[in-house]
Amino acid sequence: MISIILPTMIATLVPWFSKPQHLWPTTIPLSALISFFSLFIITPNTYSAWTNLSLLSATDTLSSPLIILSCWLAPISLLASIKSLSIQSHLNQRLFITLIFVILLALLITFSSLELSLFYIAFETTLLPTHTLIARWGAQKERLQASIYFLFYTLAGSLPLLIALTALYSFSFSLAIPSININTELSHLSLPLTTLWWLFCLLAFTVKMPIYGFHLWLPKAHVEAPIAGSMILAAILLKLGGYGLIRTLTIFFLPSANAVSLPLVTICIWGALITSVICLRQTDLKALIAYSSVGHMSIVASGIFSLTTWGISGALILMIAHGLISSAMFCLANLLYERNNTRTLSVTRGFKLVTPLLTLWWTITCVSNLGLPPTPNLLGELLIISSIIDWNTLSFPIITLATVFGAVYSLLILSNTNNSPFPHFISNISPIYSSEHLLLSLHLLPLLLLIFNPNPISL
Template sequence: MLTILLTSFGMVISSIITPTQFLWRTLMAQSSVLTLISLPVLLPFHYASSWHTLSSSLATDSLSTPLIILSLWLLPLALMASRRHLQQEPLTYQRTYTTLLSILTFALMATFSALDIVLFYIAFEATLIPTIIMITRWGHQQERLQAGTYFLFYTLFGSLPLLVALLSLYSSFDSTNIPLTLLTDPLSGTPINTLILWWVASIMAFLAKLPMYGTHLWLPKAHVEAPIAGSMVLAAILLKLGGYGLVRFASIFSYPANFTSTPLVTFCIWGALATSLICMRQTDMKALIAYSSVGHMSLVAAGVFSQTSWGLHGTIILMIAHGLVSSGLFCLANLSYERTYTRTLALNRGLKLLMPLLTIWWLMTAAANMGLPPLPSLFGELFIMTALITWNPWTILITGITAVFSAIYSLYLFQASQHSSHPQYLKKMTPVFSLEHLNLSLHLAPLVLFTLKPEIICLT
C-alpha cells in the first residue's frame, strides 16, 4: 500500500516533467498501472486484522480500502473523459489540469489512509485547493466564480469547528491517533455536554462536505460549473470524504453520537425526501444528477447516525455504488453536452435515434441510480432502511416515499433525454467513440463484480 502512495505521488512529478507529446499516454499508462496494482489490496487477507499498518501515521482498514481503490479506479477514467475538451487548450493548461488531478488523487489517498486525526484534517483540507482551481478555471460558464466561492466558504466555515475540536482533543488526551482515541462517557470522565459540543463541532465539516440537506447549496453550483473530471471526482470521491469522516468520528464519539441520533436522523431522512422532490422539477441534466447525490448522501448520513451495524454496512455499500453510478451519469451528461452544446433536458431529447448505443448506457446507469435489483445500490439502501426501521418504525413512511421518488426522477432523466422526437437543429452528431464506450463500461463493470461478490466492500 505504501508503494501505491509513492506511485501516486510519482504521477504528480510525471505531470510536470513529462514531455508534451507523451503527456497523456504516460499519465494514462501510469494511472492504469496504479489502479491494477492496488486491486490486490481488496483480498481478504488484508482484512485479517482491523488495521493494515503502512507507517506510524498511515494505515488502512476495511472502511478506507474500498474508498482508496475507488479513487484510483476513477483517476484514469477522469483523464479519459477530459482529453477531448482539453485538446483545445494550450499545452501549459493541459499540464496544469493533469497536475491538479494527480495532486487531488494523492491528497484523497492520504486522507483515507491517515492514522492521525491532525494528518487527516490537513489532507482533508488539501483537497480543497485543486478542486476550487479546477472549478474556477475550467468551468463552463461565468457562474463558475460564484460556484467556487460557495464551495470555499461552506468548506472553510464547516472546517473551523473541526480544527478547534481536534485541538481540544489533543490537549485533553495527548493523543490524536484514531484507533486509540475513544470517547465514551464512562472512560473519558468528560461531562456529556462537553462531549456533545465536541461531537457537533467535529461533524459540521463532514456534513458540509457530504453534503447533508441544509449545507448542500454549494453542490449543485459546483457540479454544474465544474469540468467533467471535476464533476466525476466531486460526485464519486469528494462527497465520500464526508461519509468517511462521519463513520470515523462516530466510532470515537460513540456516546454523544447515540445521544444526538434522534434529531440528526430525522433531519437526514427529511432532507432525502426534500431533495427527491427537488430533482423532479430540474431542467438541467447536471443539476438533477447533483441533487440526486444530495438525496443519496442524506441516506448515507442517516445510516451513520443510526449507530447500528446494518446502517454502517449500508453506508459503505451505498457510498461505493453511488460513486460509480453518479460518475457515470456525469460522463453521459457530458457526452450529450459535447454534441448538443446544452444541458437543458427540453433540448436533449430523442437522442436514442441519433446515438442508439449510448441509450443502452443511459438505461443501465439510470437503473443503477434508482437501485434496481440485484445491483449494490439496492442492498445499500435496504440495509440503511432496515436500520432506520429498527431505530423507529415510522421512518418506513418517509424512506419508502423517498425510494419511490428516486425511481421516478431516474426514469424521468432517461425518458426525457432519450425518447420523443429530437429537435430539428440536431441534424448531424458526432458518433460515440470506442474510448467513450470503454469509459462507461469501466464505470459499470465494478457494479457487476460487487453484485457477485458483495463481501469485497462490506465492513468486516
C-alpha cells in the same frame, strides 16, 4: 500503502517532464498502473483489523474500498477530459493533470491516515485543487461564484473540526487513532460539552457530504465544473464526509451520539425526500444529477446516524455504488452536452434516434441509480432502510417515499434523454466513439463484479 502513495507523488511531477506529444499517453497508463496496485490492498473482511501498516498510514475494511475507488476514478477522469483539453495549451494540460494527481494523493493520505492531524491536513488539501478545477476549467462565467461557494462552505464547515481536534489533543496529548480512547479522555466532561464536541466533528463531515440543508454549494459546483471535476467531486470527494462520519462513530463512539441521533436521522430522511421532489422540477440535466447526489448522501448519512451495524454497512456499500453510478451519469450528461451544447432537458432529448448505443448505457446507469435488483445500490438501500425502520417505525412512510421519488426521477432522466422526440433544429450529431464506450464500461464493470462478490465493500 507506501507502494501506492509514492507512485502517486511521482505522477504529480511526470506531466512537467513529458514531451507534449507524450503527455496523455504517459499519464493515463501511469494512473491506470496506480489503480492496478491499489487492488492489492483489499483487506480480509475482519471488522476493525488494520492492515498494510506503516508509520503513519494503514488500511482497514472501511478505507480500502474508498482508496480503490479513488485510484480507479483517476485514469477515467483523465480519459474523459482528453477531448476538451486537447485544444488548450500544453501548460494548461500539464496543470490540469497535476491537479488530478494532487487530489488523488490527498485522498489516499486522508483515507489511510492514522494521525488525526495528518487526516485534517489531507482533508483540507483537496479544497484548493478542486477550487482551481472549477474556477479555471468551468464551462460558464458563474464558475467563479461556484468555486467560491465551494471553498468557503467547506472551509467554514471544517473550522469546528479543527477546534474539536485541538480540544482532543489538549486532553489526550495524542491524535493517533489506535491510541485514543475518547470515552476515557472526555469522561470527566459534562454531557453538554461532549455533545458539543461531537457536533463540532459532525459539522465538517455533513457539509462535505453534503446532507440536505448544507448542500447549497454542491449544485453550483457540479453545474460549473469540468467533466473531471464533476466526476471526482461526485464519486470521491463527497465520500470524505461519509468516511469521516463512520470513522468518528466506529473509533470515537460517544454516549452523547445517542442524544443527537434522533434529530439527525429525522433531518436526513426528510432531506432525502425533499431533494427527490426537487429533482422532479429541475430543467438542467447536471443540476438534476447533482441534487440526486444530495438525496443519496442524505440516505447514507441516515444509515450512519442510525448507529447500527446494518446501517453503517449499507452506507459504505451505497457510497461505493453511488460513486461509480454518479460519475457515469455525469459522463453521459457530458457526452450529450458535447453534441448539442446545452444541458436543458427540454432540448437534451430523443437521443435514442441518433445514438442508439448510448441508450443502453443510460438504461444500465439509471436502473442502477434507482436501485433495481441485483445492483449494489439495492443492497445498500435495503440495509439502510431496514436499519431506519427498526430504529423508528414512524420513519417508514418517509424513507419509502424518498426511495419511490428517487426511482421516479431516475426514470425521468432516462425517458427525457432518450424517448422524447428529437429536436428538429439540431443536426450534425457526431456518433459515439470507442473511447467513450470504454469510458462508460470502466464505470459499470466494477458494479458487475460487486454484484457477484460484494464482500470487498462490506464491513
